[in-house]
Amino acid sequence: MSTTDTGSTAITLTEAELDRYVTHAPTRGLLAGPGLPAETDLLTFSPLRTHGLRTLADAAGGPFRVAEELRSRLVIGELLNPAGMTPESILLDGVTGEITTAYLFEPSDPRPFAPSLDTLLRFAAVTEELAGLRVRLATPAGQFGPRTVAEASRRLLALFEEGTDGRVPPYWKAAALIRPLALVAGPGAASGLTLDVPARVLDQEFGHGRVARFEEVDFPGTLTHEPTRRFLRETGLPEEAVLFLADTDVPLPTLREYFADERGGDYPLDELPAHCDHLIRLGHLVDQNSLVIDGRTGAVLTFSEPEATLHPLNTDVSTLAFTLFLLHHERTIDEHLGRELTTRAYDQLAAAMLHTLTTLDPTATLPETAWHYWTEILRNAPHGSL
Structure with a gap:
């Protein structure tokens, strides 16, 4: 195996290395010639550099775990899934050039990926x-x-x-x-937030009359972050979305006011964060999580009632709105794809x-984010259950 420096390091294989495994002529030409990128935004072929060409039977721990027709598939890379998700391996059929994917702990269930390596690289690009x-x-x-x-x-x-x-x-x-x-x-050039989310985007996605827009009288005095106040007035948030229900019946309470007044004192106030008077409750998520905004900075967080802890959720209300839009839009996927994808x-x-979410809001990837609600929900939800 060798590497070629053409502005980025490519992984190539020698003819001798290919002879044992790959007979498909176009695939041999690509692997021995231009080679494969070590890593792209979507996938990595670095396992080739670490392990060389190896069969699925060898990579999965032995031939008895792999169906006979799959044993000779070659493990050449992995999909770059978000942190916390199990890596999915990229497999090559050395005879036909077909590309599939599979989890090494479940190698009997490969999934179609691309008809050839060349097509795969074009799709990724x-x-x-x-x-x-x-x-x-x-x-x-x-x-x-x-x-x-x-x-x-x-x-x-x-x-x-x-x-x-x-x-x-x-x-x-x-x-x-x-x-x-x-x-x-x-980008939020006009709003002063991360994103400029047009009000019509939420109206089109959730329906007219189903987006809550607030008035000045709805804001507590500790909500001093002006871009947030403007967004809630002019753009708003959906009254109800996947996993989220907004507080629209009363003026937005601080976290202390909510537990003292709305909950009838059934929660010990001394377990609230020290700055709870600056945390404004926008609504609630499932599993006893309040969705709150820091009135001073505009940061959006979750407050877990059982654990009495705060966790970062979104950079601000604009990326919160995008997240709710994204989750709602996923519900429409069935009509495009049937049930296969969901x-x-x-x-x-x-x-x-x-x-897509982290492209616009890096909250989940920040060092200070030890736990992230959206990430946990998405990667751990049962198939199609959101």
Whole structure:
């Protein structure tokens, strides 16, 4: 095995290394010639550098764990799933050149991925271009919104269908339908927040009359972060979304006021955070979690009642709104894909959603975030149960 420096380090294999495993001529040419990138935004081939070519039977711990027809598949890489998710291996059929994926603890259930290595690299490249597109659009003339999302999804699906004769694997369907959602809102140049989320985006997604917009009288005096006040007045939050129910019946209470007045004193106030008068409750999440905002900074957090602990949730209300939009949009996936992606390949859908979320809001990846509600929900939810 060797590496070639062409601006980035490529992984190549010698003819002698390939002779034992790979007979498919185009695949041999790619592996012995241009080679494979060690890592992209979506996947890594670095296991080749660590282990060399090895069969699925060897990688999974022995031939008795792998069906006979799968034993000779070659483990050449892994999908780069978000932290905490089990790595999914990329497998090569050395005779046909076909690419599949499988978990090494469950190697009898491979999933289609691409008809060839060359196609796989093209699919990965165009999907990664979305990140570059967002950067290029981050100008005063940049175009964001539902139309931009729809066009990006349309182009990706068309390319994937062309490359797979119309039989697009679930991973790439998720890439086409979920990852472009990062283009629904532009950088927060006007709002003073992370994102400029147009009010019409929430109205279109959740329905007119189902987005709560607050008035000045609804805000406690400790909500002093003006961009947050403006967002809640002009853009608002959905009254009800996946896992979230907003407080709309009364003026927004501080965390102390909520437990003292709304809960009838059934929670010990001395277990509340010391700065609870600056934490404004926007609503609640499942599992006895209050969704609160720090009135001084605009940061969005969860307060766990059983544990009496605060955890970072979103950078601000704009990325909270995007998260609720993303989770709600996932509910519409069935009508595009049937049940395949939200059941058998839900883990791949969840990975795409987490990647899209962290593209716009890095809260889950920050060193101070030891536990993150959205991440735990997405990666641990039973198939299609959100």
